[in-house]
Amino acid sequence: MLKKIIRTLKKRLNISRQAGRKYDDIDPEDIFIDATNLPGFDEYRFEGRIERPMGQGVFLIMKIALVLVILGLVSKLWVLGIIQGSIYAQISENNSLEQTLLFANRGVIYDREMRELATNAIKEDGSNFADRLYSPSQGLAHVVGYIKYPLSDRAGIYYEENYHGRDGVERAYDALLNGINGTKLREIDVSGKVISEAVLKKPVDGNPLVLSLDSRLTEVLYESMESLAEDRGFVGGAAVIMDTRTGEIIALSSYPSYDPNVLTNGTDRNAISEMINSPSKPFLNRAIGGLYTPGSILKPVVALAxxxxxLISPSKQILSTGSITVENPYDPEKPSVFKDWKAHGWTDMRKALAVSSDTYFYSIGGGLGDQxxxxxxxxxxxxxxxAMTEKTGIDLLGEVEGVVPNPEWKKEKFDGEIWRLGDTYITSIGQYGTLVTPINAARSTALIANRGQLLKPSLIKGGSNDPVLRVVDFKPEDWSVIHEGMRDAVTYGTSVGLNVPYVKVAAKTGTAEVGSFKLYVHSWSVGFFPFESPKYAWAVVMEKGPSANTLGATSVVRRLFDWMAVNSPEYFE
Structure with a gap:
């Protein structure tokens, strides 16, 4: 029976007879396993058992499960990407990295003694940039100016990323004062909460600016002009003090003025509207943009000419009787009469400057008799x-040119009328169509004080590297005559109000009639100090006050000098 089984196995396994012979001596128990496992095998771990392949049903179930998973994922992607795509896009935007500006602080503006004229407030919570703050000192607005803040839309996106200077040195030196903004990266979650932030680029603050201005002197001048205007009915005024060596502007003020804090903030619409519509024109910088008939402050220039x-010796005397009479070639019975403001008697050049004799200057300007x-x-x-009429080039907005009348000017202004001798007379005493700015008056006075150097005005401490624009070359003795005449005006003439014990000054007044009926005047004072070695020149004008008024620009200068004697005596040294 056993042999029969072996033959059957050989036939199925295709074992040759020879192979069979080779292994005839193998015991069948070495090949076949008994019904029970051999000792040492664990049947619960499938040891000693024959493995069987998985059936087709298992693979079918797995395929179906895989298809269902894929269909589920595709449907979820459809919901997220198509149906709810806009919702999640918005969430994605909110939960993102946001780049924002770090605003640089604007440079601080100082006066010559390092007093802050314009600075930056400490940033408050919720504020992206620092507010600009201006000194409460009066009279500085037209020089310092004001700014416009960076602007953003309703979404908080800035379309104007820098401060912008709108007037004064804020405008003239805008690029210097503006810093370089930085950037910051913020991570924001879906709810808008800032998770983290990092500075990508640090802001660089603007450069400081040190002006030549002395803010205390400027404020005293402003307050003096304001007080006189309110007491005596002047419309406005302007004042300039210039260093006669460097061209530095020590003081420059225009009355009335505006509040730079109000304009910069821009929130008080009523106050801004009131300033814009004010008939006193507070935005007009009268020191550089106001044109005024100069009157007798031109007489030193006429004398030097x-x-x-x-044409004349300084010692030659001309008789002033109170007026001169000139024949009228068209109607001899109606001669032209040109009045002096009073009869001065015999006057030489020095006295004519001191007492401001119109007759003397009619004579040397237009000629009279043998003169x-x-x-x-x-x-x-x-x-x-x-340089009485040309722009000075000062770094401020709104400077204008002056006017000197001539035959062409008259022909244009008065419908072709010819120039007459009387026009020359009136021009010789600074009337008629002559117009100058206070800064030009100050600069020409500085030219007289320093004996011929025309300077470039500067608002920066230290002045220009080369402040002398040109030299007017006259004889030293001619300059001395004018200096002495202006000094005499202080000791006994029209500027005697400036004859003070603490400093010697030289000065010239001017009273320019305004209007057809001559009911109003512009009151001028120009001069320089100290007399022996001039360092500073000034020009002050009070605009359109009553002609009967006895107080004018000289009183403004006197009040300034009295203050300086106590608080800033170094200017007199």
């Missing part, structure tokens, strides 16, 4: 030589 042209005059062409040339 006559000396340089060798030859300069004539309008020469007068115009000297006015321009002394």
């Amino acid at each position: 006559a000396l340089n042209e060798n 030859k005059g300069l004539g309008i062409t020469v007068l115009e040339r000297y006015f321009k030589l002394f």
Whole structure:
């Protein structure tokens, strides 16, 4: 029976007879396993058992399960990407990295003694940039100016990323004062909460600016002009003090003025509207943009012109009887009469400057009797030589050119009328169509004080590297005559109100009639100090006050000098 089984196995396994013979001596128990496992096998771990392949049903179930998983994922993607895509896109935007500006602080503006004129407030919570704060000192607004803040839309996105200067040195030196903004990266979650932030680029603050201005002197000048205007009915005023060596502007003020804090904040609409519509024009910088008839402050220039042209000796005397009469070639019975403001008697050049004799300057300007005059062409040339009408180039917005009348000007303004001798007379005393700015008056006075150097005005401490624009070369003795005449004006003449014990000054007044009926005047004072070695020149004008008024620009200068004697005596040294 056993042999029969073996043969059957060989046949199924295709074992050759030879192979069979080779293994005839193998015991069948070495090949077949008994019904029970051999000792040492664990049947619960499938040891000693024959493995069987999985059936087709198992694979079918797995395929179905895999298809269902894929269909579930695709459907979820459809819901997230198509149906709810906009919702999750918005969430994604909110939960994102946001780049924001770090605003640089604007540079601080100081006066010459390092007093802050414009600075930055400490940033408050919720504020992206620092507020600009201006000194409460009066009279500084037209020089310092104001700014416009960075602007953003309703979403908080800035379309104007920098401060912008709107007036004064804030505008002129905008690029210097503006810093370089930085950037910050913020991580924000879905609820808008800032999770983290990091500075990508640090902001660089703007550069400081040190002005030549002394804010205390400027404020005293402003308050003096304000007080006189309110007491005596002047419309406005302007004042300039210039260093006669460097061209530095020590004080520059215009009355009335505006509040730079109100304009910068821009929230008080009523106050801003009131300033804009005010008839007193507080935005007009009268020191550089106001044109005024100069009156007698031009007489030193006329005197120098006559000396340089060798028309008169400074010691020659001309009689002032209170007026001069000129024949009318068209109607001899109606001669032209040109009045002096009073009869001065016999006056030489020094006295004529001291008492401001109109008759003397009629004579050397237009000619009278045996005295030859300069004539309008020469007068115009000297006015321009002394830069009475040209722009100074100061770094402020709104400077205007002056006017010197001439035959062409009259022909244009008065419907073709010809120039007459009387026009030259009136121009010789600074009337008629002559117009100058206070800063030009101060600069021409500085030119007289320093004996011929025309300076470039500067608002920066230290002035320009090369402040001398040109030199007016006259004889030293001619300059001395003018200095002495202006000093005499202080000791006994029209500027006697400035004859103070603490400093010697030289000065010249001017009273320019305004309007057809001559009911109003512009009151001027120009001069320099100390007399022996001039360092500073000034020009002050009070605008359109009653002609009967006895107080004018000289009182403004006197009040300033009294204050300086106590608080800043170093200017007199």
